Amino acid sequence: MTNIIGSAPIGLLTGKVVFITGASRGIGAAAARLFAREGAAVVLAARSTDALQRIVTEIRADGGVADAVTLDLADRASIRAAIDRVEELHGRLDGAFNNGAAIQRPGPLDTTSDEDIDEQFAVNFRSHWTAMTAEAALMRRNGGGAVVNTSSIGSRRANPALPAYGAMKRALNSITETAAVSWARDGIRVNGITPGGTATKMIDAWEAATPGIVERVKASIPLGRMAESHEVAEVAAWLLSDRASMVTGAIVPVDGGAGA
Template structure:
């Protein structure tokens, strides 16, 4: 009788108790995943770093601002997360490749990549945009992403697949007369992601794009300073009646990187409060 009672108690604790815990324990959206985030030192990238780590990912943070990365990574580690920083200049292909290689050195694999870094353009019309502006938009907002995606995919391929999310812009989906070079490169990035999704899908690599609308970041602050009234105009043309928060954009990226979006690839997801509708 004693043995039977002990067995029944153990059986209940092991099976029923496990079911109860599984029902109530929080499950991180990105638990067990290694995720690289470019442009991670501020704005959407920094918000993504904190969110992805809270959702269980081991994050590697890349940016030119290594001091900011150090502070961000230390804060994540203080909360019990896993985070490392690496210097990365998206305008320098060798620097981009080295940043992805650092992920390999640290973790031996890559499950997700959030290619978020971007260079802003000085506001102005098409015929007032300098050759230097166009070259910089190409180098950072397109070629940098091209380089990152190829290196990331090579590392993901070794592990049997992964997911890539690129940050584009609402300005890539319509005329962008105030930021024409920025909008053009972001539109090219949308096309690149679609091509990559078709090319790498058979290898288990999903590629998607998010197009944020007006988001309260340092880039918008700079645009507002250069052209007062920008924020007011954005809010007025956004059905939800407000700017987005970086954390809200990061939430969309987290979902696309997660296994819950396992059938989503080649998509462009608007995160713009309805402004592009």
């Protein structure tokens, strides 16, 4: 029987400083807790400072090392300031999990608003570009590191329900692969993950806008259920760890077989 509760920590990220965006909820919050349990000193970033602080308090109470920084993924200066804060706190950066996601109003391509397109561009594409380059600059000072970008199963095929979201996530896959090749000689590995249906607030919002979508998504997943946020975070943890030392430029599905 599949264990979906989580595994005992093994020190996968011991000694590493890891920066996590979108860390106030969903996959990002699960990653914050998991990475800290696996030994990382984590710096959590999101717009919701109160939610971040609750997670930081929880991690510290469990003996982990955690700090929070306010971050607006639509603001390039805010992203760069957050990376500067990581340097102030720890003097280096070993891993980054770029996990922000904007929610698009579901609908066909020809009725997608300019505002939706602009938001998807700012949050799901440009923010990653800005974050990756700032993260890489800090990583180079200490011999390298690893970056993981959260893309989506929607980037791997036609996406009639979320066309702008899918388009920007596909573009994210491209710069993930390009960065992996460009920065390999700097000792920086760059990979992406493509979650499928995952039990998060984004799916809840999609269900509210399109009733029945959750059941349709579940029906498309060979494993027969949605992923839990921590299951997606587990894959990111491995990619950020030294166990994945020969893995770069990969776009790893975390979708229960839905994309197979």
